[in-house]
Amino acid sequence: MLKVGVVGATGYAGEEVIKILVRHKGVKITELSAVIDKEEPISSIFPAFKGLLDLMCYKPDPEKMSGNVDIVFLALPHKVSMNVAPVFLKAKKSVIDLSADYRLDQDVYKIWYGIEHKDKGNIASAVYGLPELYHDRIKDAKLIANPGCYPTGAILGIAPMLSAKAIDKGSIIIDSKSGVTGAGRKPDLALSFSEVNENLKAYKVNEHQHKPEINKILSQVAGENIDVIFTPHLIPMNRGILSTIYMKLNKPLDTKGVIDMYRKFYSGRPFVRIYDEGKLPQIRDVVFSNYCDIGLKVTGNTLIAVACIDNLKKGAAGQAVQNMNIMAGLDETEGLI
Numbered sequence: 001m002l003k004v005g006v007v008g009a010t011g012y013a014g015e016e017v018i019k020i021l022v023r024h025k026g027v028k029i030t031e032l033s034a035v036i037d038k039e040e041p042i043s044s045i046f047p048a049f050k051g052l053l054d055l056m057c058y059k060p061d062p063e064k065m066s067g068n069v070d071i072v073f074l075a076l077p078h079k080v081s082m083n084v085a086p087v088f089l090k091a092k093k094s095v096i097d098l099s100a101d102y103r104l105d106q107d108v109y110k111i112w113y114g115i116e117h118k119d120k121g122n123i124a125s126a127v128y129g130l131p132e133l134y135h136d137r138i139k140d141a142k143l144i145a146n147p148g149c150y151p152t153g154a155i156l157g158i159a160p161m162l163s164a165k166a167i168d169k170g171s172i173i174i175d176s177k178s179g180v181t182g183a184g185r186k187p188d189l190a191l192s193f194s195e196v197n198e199n200l201k202a203y204k205v206n207e208h209q210h211k212p213e214i215n216k217i218l219s220q221v222a223g224e225n226i227d228v229i230f231t232p233h234l235i236p237m238n239r240g241i242l243s244t245i246y247m248k249l250n251k252p253l254d255t256k257g258v259i260d261m262y263r264k265f266y267s268g269r270p271f272v273r274i275y276d277e278g279k280l281p282q283i284r285d286v287v288f289s290n291y292c293d294i295g296l297k298v299t300g301n302t303l304i305a306v307a308c309i310d311n312l313k314k315g316a317a318g319q320a321v322q323n324m325n326i327m328a329g330l331d332e333t334e335g336l337i
Contacts, residue, residue, distance in 0.1 A: 002328055005031030005069035007076060007084060009057050010045055012181045013098050014075035016317035018042065022053045024321070024335035026328065031065045031072075032057040062087035069093055071327070073320055077184065078209075082119040085143065089122060094327060095143045096320045102126035102145035103213050112209045128217060129323040131332065132156060132269045138326045146323065147217075149315030150176050150210040150232060153243045155217050156272060156292045157307035160265035161247055161258075162222040167303065171248035172228040174214070179237035179283075182311045196236045205231050239312050240283035245305040255298045262294060270333050271314060271322065281308040290318035290336040 004021055008014040009032040021029050032042050032055055042057045043049040062084050065072065071094040074081045081101040088095050101109075103126075106117045117123065127141035128134055130152065138144065147155070154174045161167045177200075183191055190196075211230045218226040253261075255277050266272040273293045275281060280295035290313045295306045309315050318336055325332050 002027040002324075003030040003068060003070045004028065004324075005033070005065050005072040007033050007060060007062070007065070007072060007074050008098075009042060009075070010034040010036060010185070011075050012185045012312055013316040013320075014073070015046060016312045017073050017075060017098075017320060018046075018049070018053065020317060020321045020335050022049065026325075026330045026334055029053060029055060030068050031055075033060045033065060035060065060084070063091075066091035066093050071096065071324060073324075074098060075317075078113060079115060082117055086119050086122060089143060094141075096129065096146055096323055096327075097126075097144065098146045098316055098320055100145075100148060100209065100213070102143060103128065103148070104216065108212050108216075112212055129319065130155060130217065131319070131322055131326060132266060132272055133159065133217070133221065135326060138323055139329075141327060144320075144323045144327070146316070146320045148210045148213055149178065149182050149241055149309070149311035150208070150230075150243070151213045151217065152315050152319065153241050153292055153307040153309045154214050154228075154230070154245065155221075156266075157243060157245045157294055157305040158218060158228075158247065159221045160262045161303065162218055162226070163265065164261060165222075166249060166251055166253065166261070168248040168250050169222060169224065169226055171246070172218075172226070173246040174228055174230045174243055175233070175245075176231070176241060176243040177233040177235045178241045178311055179235060179239040181239045182241065182315070183234075196234065198236060200233060200235055202231055202233050208232050237283070239310055240287050241309050241311045241315060242281075242283055243307045245307065247303045247305070249298070249301045249303055253298060253303070255296060258296050258298055258303060262296060271336070280306045283308055283310075286310050286314070288313065290314045290322060 074097045081099040129144040275295040281293035
């Protein structure tokens with residue numbers, strides 16, 4: 001039985017990790033910590049866990065926690081994980097980081113997050129945790145950089161076409177709409193009910209911190225530099241992301257041919273579902289699941305891909321558990337279906 005800890009257990013992603021793990025057959029949750037006013041059972045903080053998990057949630061103490069875990073999930077804000085991960089790695093524990101701290105090269109990280117990275121030594125060994133692209137590397141990894149929510153849907157919606165060199169690399173436009181939990185559990189006027197309800201807004205237009213992450217992974221897929229246009233939007237929903245992606249074809253293809261390409265590319269990948277011709281996914285199809293659903297349509301020389309995920313599952317906690325399953329040699333779908 002794998003002993004697992006969660007740091008940042010009271011955030012949206014941390015809570016979601018616990019929800020999955022508490023019913024997971026291959027693990028035992030042994031340590032929980034968070035920045036809290038007082039130490040108390042997790043079932044007091046989240047009454048939904050009463051009778052399922054009454055473990056004490058302590059204030060963060062990585063040194064102490066590392067003695068009682070085999071693997072740890074860091075569900076922490078950006079700029080914080082890089083102070084915590086080295087403690088667990090030094091103790092020879094496996095780490096899955098849900099923040100952005102290990103997704104980018106250190107120079108790019110400084111540009112987009114505004115500070116010098118404090119753990120440059122471990123950046124090079126971190127494996128980007130998108131199983132559909134990096135399954136074999138994840139198996140042997142000790143440090144996983146769990147992908148961001150926007151990049152997960154966007155990359156999965158684009159990768160097959162770039163891999164086949166079937167699109168103009170300079171034509172990629174990503175229009176994404178996310179529920180409010182994507183911003184994390186924090187006090188913020190812009191995320192308050194009266195600001196979000198009955199509203200829709202674009203923000204950080206083509207300058208969102210997930211853009212360099214998308215560019216980095218798509219460039220690896222393409223074998224050449226990729227620079228997408230990316231516009232995120234905030235919608236008045238709790239969870240879910242729908243990305244509509246526009247790509248110019250550079251070879252004659254119809255919708256059926258593109259669907260066949262996507263199905264072949266994701267063959268054997270249990271959490272990507274490609275829709276039949278004439279069908280498109282919607283957020284309600286994937287919410288509370290670890291699936292990425294993709295619908296496709298060719299119109300003229302333009303391919304339109306619609307990719308839907310739950311930002312807290314496939315976009316965060318579910319994907320993190322999927323990575324843990326692969327690292328531990330368990331069934332990739334355990335706890336997720």
